[in-house]
Amino acid sequence: MKIIKAADYNEMSKKAAAIIASQITLKPDSVLGLATGSSPVGLYKNLVQWYNEGLLDFSQIKTVNLDEYHGLDHTNEQSYFYFMQDNLFSHVNINMENVNLPDGTAEDGDKECARYNAVIQSMGGVDLQLLGLGHDGHIGFNEPGPIFTKGVQRAKLAETTIQANKRFFESEDQVPRYAFSMGIGNIMAAKKILVIVSGAEKAKILKEVLTGDITPEVPGSILQYHPDVTFVCDADALSLME
Ligand code: F6R
Numbered sequence: 001m002k003i004i005k006a007a008d009y010n011e012m013s014k015k016a017a018a019i020i021a022s023q024i025t026l027k028p029d030s031v032l033g034l035a036t037g038s039s040p041v042g043l044y045k046n047l048v049q050w051y052n053e054g055l056l057d058f059s060q061i062k063t064v065n066l067d068e069y070h071g072l073d074h075t076n077e078q079s080y081f082y083f084m085q086d087n088l089f090s091h092v093n094i095n096m097e098n099v100n101l102p103d104g105t106a107e108d109g110d111k112e113c114a115r116y117n118a119v120i121q122s123m124g125g126v127d128l129q130l131l132g133l134g135h136d137g138h139i140g141f142n143e144p145g146p147i148f149t150k151g152v153q154r155a156k157l158a159e160t161t162i163q164a165n166k167r168f169f170e171s172e173d174q175v176p177r178y179a180f181s182m183g184i185g186n187i188m189a190a191k192k193i194l195v196i197v198s199g200a201e202k203a204k205i206l207k208e209v210l211t212g213d214i215t216p217e218v219p220g221s222i223l224q225y226h227p228d229v230t231f232v233c234d235a236d237a238l239s240l241m242e
Contacts, residue, residue: 001223002230003210005238009198013042016130016196016232021050023128023192029060033129033182034088035140036065036080039196040130044087051092058094064120066131066140066187068102069176070109070154078168079104102152102180109154112180117152120186129190133197136160137205137218141181144217150185154178184222193229195220200236207240 006012020043023030034040050056065080072079081101089099100119106112120126131139136158142149143158157165157177166172187193197206209220210231216222223229 001210001226003238003241004230004232006232006234008234008236009042012196012198012232012234013040014046016040016194017043017046017050019194019230019232020047020128020130021056024056024058024061027127028057029062030127031062031064031123031125033126033187033190034063034065034084035130035132036067036083036087037132039132039198041087043130043196047088048091056092058092060098061094062098062123063094063100064123064126064182065101066129067179067181068104070104070106070178070180071176072104074104076104078174104180106180109178109180113152113154116180116182117186120152120182126190128192128194129187131187131193131195131220131223133195133202133206133209133220134161135164135202135205137209137220139184139187139195139220139223141179142184142187142219144219146216148185148216148219148222149183151183152186153181153183155181184216184219188222188226190226191228193223193226195223195229195231195233197231197233197237199234200239202237203240206231206233206237210241 068080074081141155214221
């Protein structure tokens with residue numbers, strides 16, 4: 001496990017974007033596993049900037065997102081599809097046929113989990129999976145619980161996650177209670193994993209993830225077992241590690 005310290009959010013974003021940029025440069029047809037939320041916004045801005053400067057080509061890149069709220073369609077500004085369009089896809093030369101997210105409008109949850117799992121399997125392995133870290137230690141929407149989930153699941157959001165994510169919605173009531181998410185098994189199958197963590201409010205959970213027991217009660221702790229994981233974290237997030 002590598003831990004790269006950045007001074008602040010902006011430096012974290014740039015360092016992590018550089019890792020994704022080098023993946024794209026070294027393997028132009030990479031499969032990238034992507035994340036949403038506040039953590040990767042700056043990272044995507046850097047990728048878009050480097051694309052505009054002619055340094056990156058997304059034409060052969062394939063993507064598979066970690067998760068999507070169940071109940072939100074593509075036009076909903078809080079859907080992760082919308083987020084990805086807004087922050088990355090609409091600004092670069094990615095082929096939208098190569099972009100994959102769970103379908104938030106699916107009526108049959110089990111069927112959608114099976115479909116998305118098959119999509120992930122059909123890609124022949126994720127080359128680089130980007131992750132943020134939830135305040136409760138979740139990765140994707142794999143919330144603390146009794147087991148490490150294997151495949152794609154329709155996950156019930158933990159109360160802490162509803163509280164953390166309500167800032168994006170007009171009211172708490174509007175936060176969807178369920179989301180489709182890659183399972184821990186899907187995430188751990190990625191060849192490389194890049195985790196970005198920023199802010200003092202994540203310092204405690206980050207320390208648990210990096211140095212604590214490996215337990216499904218802290219889902220991100222499983223990353224200690226991954227053979228090629230890099231954490232890029234800002235100084236505030238790493239403040240309890242000194
Ligand atoms: C997002 C995702 C979540 C977030 C996590 C951190 O696709 O899977 O696990 O990475 O909730 O969110 P932020 O970055 O908003 O603190």
